[in-house]
Amino acid sequence: MEKLQLSVIIPVYKTPADSLLRALGSTSSLMFPHETVVVFDGDPDTCLLETVESCASNDAAVRHITIPHAGLAGARNAGIQASSGAWVTFLDADDEIVPAGIEDLVAYGDRHGCQLVQGSYRKQMTETVERCGLDSRPKLFRGGGARNFLCTVFLVDCGTSTAWSKIFLRSYLIDNHILFDTTLPIEDTPFMFDAVVDMDCVGFVPACCYVYYRNEGSLVTSFREDYAQRIQQYLKEFKRRVDSLSDARVTASFEQYIVFYLLLVMLHFVFNPANGWNAQRQHAEFDHLLHIDLYQYALEHADCRQFSYSKRISAFVVRHHMFYIMKMICRLRNRQIHN
Structure with missing residues (x-):
């Protein structure tokens, strides 16, 4: 055979x-x-x-x-x-x-x-x-x-x-x-x-x-009430694996990964057009995420220069708590995904 x-x-x-x-x-x-x-x-x-x-x-x-x-x-x-x-x-x-x-x-x-x-x-x-x-x-x-x-x-x-x-x-x-x-x-x-x-x-x-x-029905394009919580728990579990290596290079790369997922949560959760939230609710969720220790630390320490140009801009906007600019970026990105 x-x-x-x-x-x-x-x-x-x-x-x-x-x-x-x-x-x-x-x-x-x-x-x-x-x-x-x-x-x-x-x-x-x-x-x-x-x-x-x-x-x-x-x-x-x-x-x-x-x-x-x-x-x-x-x-x-x-x-x-x-x-x-x-x-x-x-x-x-x-x-x-x-x-x-x-x-x-x-x-x-x-x-x-x-x-x-x-x-x-x-x-x-x-x-x-x-x-x-x-x-x-x-x-x-x-x-x-x-x-x-x-x-x-x-x-x-x-x-x-x-x-x-x-x-x-x-x-x-x-x-x-x-x-x-x-x-x-x-x-x-x-x-x-x-x-x-x-x-x-x-x-x-x-x-x-x-x-x-790209599948329009996938986890990252549909709205789920528990999306932000699931991603946060996932990153915490993953962080334990990374920390066990005690390798500074891998840890630094993982900080970028956390920022990337924070941007996904902004796009597919906070500013997802399917969630039906008004600006006040969006702002509250935006502020809540940026006060979570996991994201705060990553935003402060991650070197995002290996991101694409558009992701670097988004990371800068989130790092400086620019709610309305992030909302505009997500609106444009959602149009690209769904249209």
């Missing part, structure tokens, strides 16, 4: 059939031995099951498993356990991979003995496309240099904080019991942190290997 070079893990939960079909179509173009493991997170509806089985009838690399509903983290964990490729990569059911880019990552990882290889990706929004990547040239992080890559996990504009747009050596994940934390509201960055913290060879290839389509 031919050795599988890659397992593509696709968690599926109430995904539109046409989106899933697009995702599966992208994996079918891979030119080396691979498998596509669809993980149904709970019993699928007939349309989704028929979509996958139809693809499987035309592509022997496609197979599926069904687990009791466990959320994205649980479905990905099941996929890791069920897969058999030398490398694994994660594909959200409403996105797609770029086969040539993934093939470049696998070739680079095999050549250099990497445990992880990072690629670049495209962020497809309603009217704009953004390119996210760590650099314009390949880079290899060996030995102590892998800690430099760990720092980039908290620099969201580098594209390294997500579980997708990269490949993982499956044996490394299995041997080191690296799994997604099912207790946290954000899965990707803690997984990346846990995976990379003890790695000694990480690669980066600038090839675009993934297309991310």
